[in-house]
Amino acid sequence: MSDREIRVAVAGFGTVGKSVIRLLQEEASRYRDEIGVPLRLVAVLDRSYRRKDLSSIGSGVAVTDSVSEFLETPADIVVELVGGIDPADRIITTGLQQGKAVVTANKLLFAQHARRYFQFAREHNAYLGFEAAVAGGIPILRVLRRALFADRIIRLRGILNGTCNFILSEMGKTGRDFQDVLTEAQSLGYAEADPLLDISGRDAADKLSILGLLAFGKTRPPEQIPTLGIQAISSIDFLYADKLDYTIKLLGMAERNGDDVTLRVSPFLTHRRQPLAAISGALNAVEVTGTKLGSAMFTGRGAGGDPTAVSVVADILNAALWKQESAPFYLQPVFHREAGTESDATDSATAHSTEAYPFFLRFFVKDRTGIIAEVASTLARHDININSLWQEPWSDLANLPFVITIEPTLFSTMQRALAELSQLEFNTIPPLAVPMLNE
Amino acid sequence: MSDREIRVAVAGFGTVGKSVIRLLQEEASRYRDEIGVPLRLVAVLDRSYRRKDLSSIGSGVAVTDSVSEFLETPADIVVELVGGIDPADRIITTGLQQGKAVVTANKLLFAQHARRYFQFAREHNAYLGFEAAVAGGIPILRVLRRALFADRIIRLRGILNGTCNFILSEMGKTGRDFQDVLTEAQSLGYAEADPLLDISGRDAADKLSILGLLAFGKTRPPEQIPTLGIQAISSIDFLYADKLDYTIKLLGMAERNGDDVTLRVSPFLTHRRQPLAAISGALNAVEVTGTKLGSAMFTGRGAGGDPTAVSVVADILNAALWKQESAPFYLQPVFHREAGTESDATDSATAHSTEAYPFFLRFFVKDRTGIIAEVASTLARHDININSLWQEPWSDLANLPFVITIEPTLFSTMQRALAELSQLEFNTIPPLAVPMLNE
Numbered sequence: 013m014s015d016r017e018i019r020v021a022v023a024g025f026g027t028v029g030k031s032v033i034r035l036l037q038e039e040a041s042r043y044r045d046e047i048g049v050p051l052r053l054v055a056v057l058d059r060s061y062r063r064k065d066l067s068s069i070g071s072g073v074a075v076t077d078s079v080s081e082f083l084e085t086p087a088d089i090v091v092e093l094v095g096g097i098d099p100a101d102r103i104i105t106t107g108l109q110q111g112k113a114v115v116t117a118n119k120l121l122f123a124q125h126a127r128r129y130f131q132f133a134r135e136h137n138a139y140l141g142f143e144a145a146v147a148g149g150i151p152i153l154r155v156l157r158r159a160l161f162a163d164r165i166i167r168l169r170g171i172l173n174g175t176c177n178f179i180l181s182e183m184g185k186t187g188r189d190f191q192d193v194l195t196e197a198q199s200l201g202y203a204e205a206d207p208l209l210d211i212s213g214r215d216a217a218d219k220l221s222i223l224g225l226l227a228f229g230k231t232r233p234p235e236q237i238p239t240l241g242i243q244a245i246s247s248i249d250f251l252y253a254d255k256l257d258y259t260i261k262l263l264g265m266a267e268r269n270g271d272d273v274t275l276r277v278s279p280f281l282t283h284r285r286q287p288l289a290a291i292s293g294a295l296n297a298v299e300v301t302g303t304k305l306g307s308a309m310f311t312g313r314g315a316g317g318d319p320t321a322v323s324v325v326a327d328i329l330n331a332a333l334w335k336q337e338s339a340p341f342y343l344q345p346v347f348h349r350e351a352g353t354e355s356d357a358t359d360s361a362t363a364h365s366t367e368a369y370p371f372f373l374r375f376f377v378k379d380r381t382g383i384i385a386e387v388a389s390t391l392a393r394h395d396i397n398i399n400s401l402w403q404e405p406w407s408d409l410a411n412l413p414f415v416i417t418i419e420p421t422l423f424s425t426m427q428r429a430l431a432e433l434s435q436l437e438f439n440t441i442p443p444l445a446v447p448m449l450n451e
Numbered sequence: 452m453s454d455r456e457i458r459v460a461v462a463g464f465g466t467v468g469k470s471v472i473r474l475l476q477e478e479a480s481r482y483r484d485e486i487g488v489p490l491r492l493v494a495v496l497d498r499s500y501r502r503k504d505l506s507s508i509g510s511g512v513a514v515t516d517s518v519s520e521f522l523e524t525p526a527d528i529v530v531e532l533v534g535g536i537d538p539a540d541r542i543i544t545t546g547l548q549q550g551k552a553v554v555t556a557n558k559l560l561f562a563q564h565a566r567r568y569f570q571f572a573r574e575h576n577a578y579l580g581f582e583a584a585v586a587g588g589i590p591i592l593r594v595l596r597r598a599l600f601a602d603r604i605i606r607l608r609g610i611l612n613g614t615c616n617f618i619l620s621e622m623g624k625t626g627r628d629f630q631d632v633l634t635e636a637q638s639l640g641y642a643e644a645d646p647l648l649d650i651s652g653r654d655a656a657d658k659l660s661i662l663g664l665l666a667f668g669k670t671r672p673p674e675q676i677p678t679l680g681i682q683a684i685s686s687i688d689f690l691y692a693d694k695l696d697y698t699i700k701l702l703g704m705a706e707r708n709g710d711d712v713t714l715r716v717s718p719f720l721t722h723r724r725q726p727l728a729a730i731s732g733a734l735n736a737v738e739v740t741g742t743k744l745g746s747a748m749f750t751g752r753g754a755g756g757d758p759t760a761v762s763v764v765a766d767i768l769n770a771a772l773w774k775q776e777s778a779p780f781y782l783q784p785v786f787h788r789e790a791g792t793e794s795d796a797t798d799s800a801t802a803h804s805t806e807a808y809p810f811f812l813r814f815f816v817k818d819r820t821g822i823i824a825e826v827a828s829t830l831a832r833h834d835i836n837i838n839s840l841w842q843e844p845w846s847d848l849a850n851l852p853f854v855i856t857i858e859p860t861l862f863s864t865m866q867r868a869l870a871e872l873s874q875l876e877f878n879t880i881p882p883l884a885v886p887m888l889n890e
Contacts, residue, residue, distance in 0.1 A: 039601075162767075308588055329601055
């Protein structure tokens with residue numbers, strides 16, 4: 013490594029990549045003061061760079077669409093912002109194996125391969141920065157690994173997807189229906205043309221998987237986290253939630269249960285006294301609870317080129333400080349068991365376990381006498397206690413909504429009962445069970 | 452330094468000190484996993500240790516009431532939790548000059564001597580950790596120096612004193628008066644027997660001074676920050692604030708104005724749509740705004756033995772990682788001008804400047820005709836525009852409250868007008884001017 017400058021190679025000249033390069037230019041002199049040496053952009057990889065305006069890149073930078081050429085350019089810090097799996101994984105892996113500092117915003121890859129990457133980093137004494145992979149505008153990973161690691165973290169929960177939070181906030185505010193608000197969110201750029209990754213909760217599960225690893229040293233891969241999206245939430249649910257003094261949020265939850273960690277992504281009826289209930293619009297928020305610390309909450313923009321770029325550049329600056337001193341990469345978490353193979357990552361976290369919540373159970377039915385009795389007897393067979401029954405005046409008796417709240421019940425029990433309730437012939441759509449968060 | 456263990460010496464066996472020592476014991480094996488070597492408590496300094504239960508300290512620890520003896524005990528990390536000025540300053544200074552890692556929770560000293568301590572740390576290649584000095588339960592200093600430093604921070608504002616926030620929250624919730632709630636806060640342990648440091652805003656000014664330094668690289672010493680406490684806030688102010696859709700918070704504000712930084716501690720009428728308005732009880736919260744990041748907010752417990760101990764131990768762990776690798780202390784901010792003498796610290800931040808706010812102006816008067824006319828003409832002479840006039844039904848005409856809201860006006864102008872308004876004979880107590888925070 014040169015001690016007169018630190019060479020940065022950026023893969024991906026999209027929204028975030030452009031914003032990172034702009035920040036490196038605009039703040040160049042301040043960054044030089046902070047880290048003691050200048051940062052120099054040496055290479056940019058972009059598959060379609062020939063069709064882009066490269067005037068902001070400046071001269072003396074090797075712009076290429078060849079991954080091999082990019083990886084061969086001498087650099088101290090490699091920044092992976094191409095997203096997806098290939099060539100992103102190759103860029104990260106090669107960089108780590110070359111002992112470089114690697115900075116990535118790739119939550120998909122990181123959620124799948126965190127342990128493999130940590131192992132490469134350890135073996136090759138490389139630096140691995142991934143703050144931008146979760147909640148771009150909140151430095152939550154650094155907070156977990158550099159500050160809250162002094163405490164024993166017992167719970168983490170958060171609003172991890174800005175698109176879902178925007179949609180739910182709008183539904184709650186305006187009384188409009190899901191599809192209507194989704195269309196608006198797409199036109200405003202808050203939702204992708206293909207919104208499934210967001211609204212299915214899978215994006216939140218990717219982030220939760222990473223947060224679990226950092227907070228608890230153990231996690232599950234995203235596909236093993238029980239995940240329910242927001243597609244089934246209707247405007248009627250907000251109407252009833254509001255009467256009960258709740259709102260609806262898509263939350264990622266991770267809780268320590270003895271030596272296990274329970275992970276879940278689901279819409280939650282969230283009581284208005286909960287700090288998370290107050291987070292509106294396209295924001296992210298993470299609440300962390302420690303045995304000594306109590307609860308602390310971190311809120312900010314979750315995505316967008318500029319906030320994500322700030323997290324990427326923070327990693328670049330920390331990597332530059334690391335490069336100069338060859339200090340170890342001590343953001344790396346200690347795993348609670350040996351990280352041998354990829355599959356080990358999943359061993360010690362559970363996804364079902366003993367989670368019990370009150371539930372909000374919403375039906376749309378073709379009205380006739382005896383419905384409540386059938387629902388009540390089905391619940392009783394599962395030893396589920398009804399707490400209250402709510403039915404607002406409604407004109408359409410062929411598609412009549414009502415709500416039952418349930419006393420704290422195991423998730424697994426509720427799911428078995430729900431499967432049975434779904435079979436009853438009076439339902440016009442399958443009933444919806446949403447856990448309720450009171451504290 | 453021994454490479455088989457890291458020796459920790461703790462000065463101060465009070466609430467925080469006990470909690471730190473308990474945490475070091477309870478989490479010993481996890482900390483050893485995180486940092487690679489065990490931490491060992493080697494010395495405890497306490498003036499009155501002979502009257503205390505030392506059973507939690509364990510054997511082989513040199514417990515003393517002699518500062519010299521304490522400082523001579525070989526240690527890698529010195530933790531200063533005695534508070535106050537002497538011998539705290541001597542412990543910090545000596546530790547840094549010996550090239551040790553020094554961790555302190557002393558906001559008073561840090562607000563006064565940050566630059567001197569940073570200079571010693573630089574000269575002697577020592578580590579300086581001070582996370583616990585501001586908002587014990589929120590790792591805000593680390594966030595500023597390790598994450599948000601990638602962005603250009605333009606504004607920082609926060610609820611920095613939990614006692615004041617508890618009192619104001621209670622006043623707002625219950626309609627009770629200041630003195631009444633203060634007495635309750637004292638009986639609950641949320642306020643000191645001598646609460647002046649808190650309610651005068653001076654404690655918040657100490658913290659704001661440190662935050663300004665970390666966020667902007669420039670600040671003012673606390674005694675040069677314009678500071679107004681909460682003693683003059685009455686229940687009637689909450690009544691009117693509520694009608695206007697505001698609540699009242701004691702805020703510390705730091706804003707970049709070109710090359711200057713403006714600092715202020717004051718009660719603010721805070722609009723309910725502001726995230727800071729939702730922070731109730733004895734919590735702290737810091738909102739940071741960057742040009743790229745937008746706003747991010749960090750909330751948690753501000754004080755108390757356990758949350759503060761978590762921040763102290765986080766510094767100990769980071770110091771231990773630093774010790775092992777002799778990496779530089781790069782949490783240290785880059786100052787915007789050379790740090791020569793202590794007084795340089797104040798040069799480049801301003802306290803008055805061009806801050807303009809709408810104001811809430813509250814009077815208690817002995818009623819007669821012509822009062823509004825006199826107030827209005829006084830304001831007009833200062834070119835201050837009235838926005839609205841509010842007067843609720845009130846029985847006591849000898850002590851009648853009313854409120855005028857003022858269009859955005861310079862702080863300095865408002866203060867001059869207020870001095871003049873205070874001279875008017877109809878006032879039963881001096882009028883109160885509180886700035887209003889809308890965005």
